[in-house]
Amino acid sequence: MTASQSSVAVPVADGGAAIDTRALRKAFGTLVAVEGLTLAVKRGEVFGLLGPNGSGKTTTIRMLCGLLAPSAGAATVAGFDVGTEGEQVRRKIGYMSQKYGLYDDLTVIENISFYGTIYGLHGSTRAARIATLVRELDLEGRINQYAGTLSGGLKQRLALACATAHEPPVVFLDEPTAGVDPASRRRFWEIIHTMARRGTTILATTHYMDEAARCDRLAFMSRGHLIALGTPDEVTKQFGAMSVEEVFIQLQHQDERKSEMGKRKSNVGQGVGR
Amino acid sequence: MKFHFRFPIFDFRRSAFWPMVRKEFIQMRRDRLTLGMMVGLPAIQLALFGYAIRTEVRHLPTVVLDESRTAQSRALVDIMKNTGYFDIVAAARSRDAIRRMVQGGEIRAAVIIPPDFAHRLKRGQGAQAQMIVDAADPLASSAAIGAASIASARMSAGGRPAVEVRVRPWYNPALKSSSYIVPGLVGLLLSITLIVITSMAIVRERERGTLEQLVVTPITKTSLMLGKITPFALVGYVQMTVILILGKLLFHIPLRGSLLLLYALSAAFIVANLGLGLFVSTVAQTQAQAMQMSFMFMLPNILLSGYMFPREAMPEPAQWIGAILPLTHYLKILRGVLLREAGLEAMWRESLILVAFAVGVIALSVRRFSKTVG
Numbered sequence: 001m002t003a004s005q006s007s008v009a010v011p012v013a014d015g016g017a018a019i020d021t022r023a024l025r026k027a028f029g030t031l032v033a034v035e036g037l038t039l040a041v042k043r044g045e046v047f048g049l050l051g052p053n054g055s056g057k058t059t060t061i062r063m064l065c066g067l068l069a070p071s072a073g074a075a076t077v078a079g080f081d082v083g084t085e086g087e088q089v090r091r092k093i094g095y096m097s098q099k100y101g102l103y104d105d106l107t108v109i110e111n112i113s114f115y116g117t118i119y120g121l122h123g124s125t126r127a128a129r130i131a132t133l134v135r136e137l138d139l140e141g142r143i144n145q146y147a148g149t150l151s152g153g154l155k156q157r158l159a160l161a162c163a164t165a166h167e168p169p170v171v172f173l174d175e176p177t178a179g180v181d182p183a184s185r186r187r188f189w190e191i192i193h194t195m196a197r198r199g200t201t202i203l204a205t206t207h208y209m210d211e212a213a214r215c216d217r218l219a220f221m222s223r224g225h226l227i228a229l230g231t232p233d234e235v236t237k238q239f240g241a242m243s244v245e246e247v248f249i250q251l252q253h254q255d256e257r258k259s260e261m262g263k264r265k266s267n268v269g270q271g272v273g274r
Numbered sequence: 275m276k277f278h279f280r281f282p283i284f285d286f287r288r289s290a291f292w293p294m295v296r297k298e299f300i301q302m303r304r305d306r307l308t309l310g311m312m313v314g315l316p317a318i319q320l321a322l323f324g325y326a327i328r329t330e331v332r333h334l335p336t337v338v339l340d341e342s343r344t345a346q347s348r349a350l351v352d353i354m355k356n357t358g359y360f361d362i363v364a365a366a367r368s369r370d371a372i373r374r375m376v377q378g379g380e381i382r383a384a385v386i387i388p389p390d391f392a393h394r395l396k397r398g399q400g401a402q403a404q405m406i407v408d409a410a411d412p413l414a415s416s417a418a419i420g421a422a423s424i425a426s427a428r429m430s431a432g433g434r435p436a437v438e439v440r441v442r443p444w445y446n447p448a449l450k451s452s453s454y455i456v457p458g459l460v461g462l463l464l465s466i467t468l469i470v471i472t473s474m475a476i477v478r479e480r481e482r483g484t485l486e487q488l489v490v491t492p493i494t495k496t497s498l499m500l501g502k503i504t505p506f507a508l509v510g511y512v513q514m515t516v517i518l519i520l521g522k523l524l525f526h527i528p529l530r531g532s533l534l535l536l537y538a539l540s541a542a543f544i545v546a547n548l549g550l551g552l553f554v555s556t557v558a559q560t561q562a563q564a565m566q567m568s569f570m571f572m573l574p575n576i577l578l579s580g581y582m583f584p585r586e587a588m589p590e591p592a593q594w595i596g597a598i599l600p601l602t603h604y605l606k607i608l609r610g611v612l613l614r615e616a617g618l619e620a621m622w623r624e625s626l627i628l629v630a631f632a633v634g635v636i637a638l639s640v641r642r643f644s645k646t647v648g
Contacts, residue, residue, distance in 0.1 A: 065490045090492045101487025105304045106297070117293035118491045162487070 017076075018043045018170050018201035019064060024073035026059050033059040035224045037073070041217075043169070046193060046202045048215035050244075052252045055221040057205040061172050064203070065095045078170050091119075094163035094171040098178055100155055102162065104148025108139055111147050112161050119166035133161040137191060153184025160191065164200075171195070173204035177211065189214060209245035220247065222255050290493040294501020298475070302505065308471055312509055316463050316517050320456070320524070334382040334418055336360040337375060339368070344392035350403060353428050354385060359421035372406060383407050383418050456521035457608040458581045461601050463517065464510045464540070465547050465575050470568040472506045472551030477564040480555075495644055503548045510544050511537070531611035535618060539611075542628040543604040549635030556642040575601045603627045 019041035026034040034056040041047045049057045062068040064077055066086045075082040078092035102111055112133060116126045134140055137157040142150065147158060156176060164171060173192070177185045189211060196202050196216075206212055213232045220228040220235065228235050228251075232244050239247045302308060336354075340347050354360050360383060366372045375381040386404040395401040405422045479485040479502075488498055514537075521527035550571060558564035576582060578596040585596050596602045603624040610616035610624075618625065 067486065067489060087492060090490055093490065095487070095490040097483055097486060099483025099486070101483045103297070103301065103484060104482065105301050110297075110300065114293055114297050115487075115491070118290045118488070118493050120290075120492070 016043060017041060018045070019047075019075070019077050019203060021060075021064070021075040022073055024060070024063060024075050025071045026056075026063055026068060027071045032224050034063070034221075037221075037224075037226050039219055039226060039229060041201055041203055043201050044196055044199045045216045046196045046204070046214075048212045048218045049203060049205045049221065050212055050218055050248060051205075051221035052248075052255055054223075055255070056224040057221055058174055060221070061095075061174050061203070061205065065093060065172055066090060091166070092169055094166070094168040096159050096163040096171070096173050096176050098175045100159035102147040102155060102159055105146060107144050107146055108150070108158055109134075109143040111158060112165055115162040116165040121166065129165060129167070133165065136194075137161050138187070151184075152180045153187070156180050156184065156188060157191070160188070164195070167200075169199070170201045170203070173202065175205050175207065177206060177208060185211070209243065209248060212244050212248075218244070220251055222251055223258060227251065289497045290491075291497040291501045291504075294493075294497060295505055298502065298505040301475075302509070308474070311471060312467060312513065315466060316459070316513055316520075319459055319463065320517065320520055332358050332417070333361045334359055335363045335380065336383040336385065337364045337366040337372060337381050338362055339366040339372060339384065339386045341389040342387045342391035346392040346395050346401075347387040350387060350391075350425065351385065354422070354425040357421045357424055359417055360385075376406065456517065456525055456527045457612045458605050459521075460514050460517050461543070461579075461604045461608055462576065462581055463513050464544060464604075465601055466568075466572060467510050467513060468506055468544060468547035469551045469554060469571050470565065471509075472503055472548055473554035473558065473564040473568055474561050475506070476502060476552065476555035477558050477561050481560060499552070499640065499643060503552065506551070507544050507548060510547075511540070514540060527612070529612055530615040532617065536608070536611045539607050539621070539625055539628065540604075542625070542632045543600055543607075546600045546628060546632040546635050549632065549639045552639035552643055553635065556639065556645075575599055578602070580605050600628055600631050603631075 017040040019039075021040075022038050024034060024037040025032070037056075037060060049060065051057050059068065063070050064075055064082060066082055066089055070083065077089050080088040080092065082089055103114070106114065109130065112130050113126065116129060121129055134143060137160060139154070139157060139161065142154060147155065150158060160173075160176070177188055180188070185208065192202055192204070193214070204211075204215070212218055215232065217229070217231055218235050219226055228238055228247070230238065235247055236242070236244060239250055241247045241250060302312075338351050340351065351362060355362050363381070364375075366375070366384065369386070372381070372384045372386070376384065384406040386406065388402065388404070391401050391403060403426070405418065407418045476485075479488070518527070518529060518533075522529055551568075554564055554567045554571070558567050574595055578585070578588065578592050579599050579601040580596065581601065585593055585602070588596065606624045607616075607621050607628070610621050614620075
């Protein structure tokens with residue numbers, strides 16, 4: 001994990017991609033949630049995955065984390081095949097879901113310590129790592145508080161601490177800032193960008209367009225398909241829009257029209273949220 | 275998704291098993307409701323079944339009409355008093371007086387010792403004493419009749435000639451229902467702890483999203499599952515020990531057979547029920563559902579296993595359902611070992627059934643759990 005961080009002088013698009021998917025597909029019965037998804041995320045990149053609800057973002061993340069098996073296609077994360085090298089993949093990733101995955105009845109320090117131990121940290125290594133996380137994620141003074149009693153912003157940072165206890169080179173964030181106040185959102189993204197500067201690859205979904213505009217690159221998904229890919233400026237230009245938000249709204253309208261047409265014909269192509 | 279279940283080469287030392295177990299105990303300590311269920315249930319059940327629900331009746335107000343007035347007749351009265359079933363409240367002067375007192379309801383039983391009692395005893399002619407019981411309460415009367423026969427049996431012991439004896443209760447000379455109920459309580463409480471509490475603990479992780487969070491870590495499914503259910507097996511053993519000790523201290527339950535054998539055989543029962551708890555957790559989506567489903571398992575366990583009612587008296591379909599409950603077989607082992615000093619040679623059939631059940635249920639549940647987890 002540290003090796004990959006120190007060796008990122010120049011991000012390489014091909015071969016050295018942190019996340020690489022080829023024609024990835026996921027179908028739940030007749031429902032196709034993700035179709036023909038091919039993209040590469042470079043090391044140290046903050047990559048935003050955008051799209052309306054049900055466009056296949058969460059399904060994509062769940063496939064990349066090994067929570068769902070792809071129906072077709074292939075994907076590698078940190079150089080390991082998602083389909084066949086699940087265990088290696090899981091050592092290299094951090095995953096933060098909308099639910100945060102915290103134990104409300106454990107304290108801040110117990111949560112971090114538990115996940116750290118699960119990731120194989122012990123003794124002084126673990127203690128040092130916990131101290132760093134507590135300091136960098138502004139959790140000082142809260143370490144003996146139960147996670148269930150924390151505010152939204154603190155819970156979110158604690159969840160990030162637990163997900164990155166093992167310093168993973170790739171971090172997946174699934175709507176990490178939903179329901180958190182603006183100041184906490186800003187602080188959270190500062191932390192995320194700091195991690196990226198140190199070489200951690202971030203793949204995040206969000207519905208906040210200010211967050212999307214700060215990503216290095218964006219991918220727009222609609223009804224399971226990748227429909228736009230590039231820097232925020234490129235994507236905005238591609239759609240002849242003024243801002244990322246405008247692109248998003250355009251896409252959503254387009255989506256709704258298609259889905260109405262789709263309903264008249266058949267129900268193929270509608271994405272699934274989870 | 276693709277992590278396989280690797281039981282044989284499971285490395286406890288370096289695995290994430292221990293942190294799981296540790297975490298589980300911390301949570302257990304802080305969850306007041308669960309803790310209350312684990313500690314309170316045995317206490318409430320012990321009190322309910324040990325004290326409140328008595329199938330035997332003790333301390334019947336009793337009068338004595340002693341026409342013999344000898345050391346022998348007084349000895350008989352003492353023995354009857356010592357059974358605990360009769361409280362000698364007065365001496366009656368005549369049979370008429372006894373009739374009045376029983377009719378009035380103030381007296382439930384009377385002992386009449388005829389004038390020739392001691393004389394016949396000495397001559398070895400077989401002495402007789404009469405017992406009058408208020409049969410309006412059949413439970414009380416049958417208890418009194420039983421106790422009277424014990425008293426007469428004791429009177430006959432020590433080389434003296436026989437006093438009339440017909441009923442001879444085995445294994446439970448004091449006719450205490452707690453001797454029957456308390457060992458059963460061990461089995462019932464293990465079921466509750468292992469099915470209800472285990473399934474709720476797993477479903478809670480699913481509800482809160484921590485199960486998903488764990489699945490994306492390198493923790494193996496084996497560590498995850500074993501780390502999650504092992505603490506509850508330990509809790510089960512602790513509960514069992516507490517009930518046995520309390521049963522011994524408060525209710526003087528005999529602990530006759532090999533406790534080692536009992537604890538060993540209990541492992542099969544514990545694994546079977548952990549499997550059921552795991553199974554419930556794979557079906558239930560919420561803690562409320564887990565609770566409801568668990569109680570669906572609990573009711574037949576309480577009613578049809580022979581815990582409260584003898585299975586022999588049940589209609590056949592109820593007996594069949596009872597036969598597929600692990601508790602039914604475990605109860606036989608509990609009562610067999612604790613009350614009748616039964617060994618493995620007497621209990622092998624029940625033991626085999628339990629082991630088969632444990633293997634079957636855990637295999638099924640582990641497979642289901644693996645599928646639902648990722």
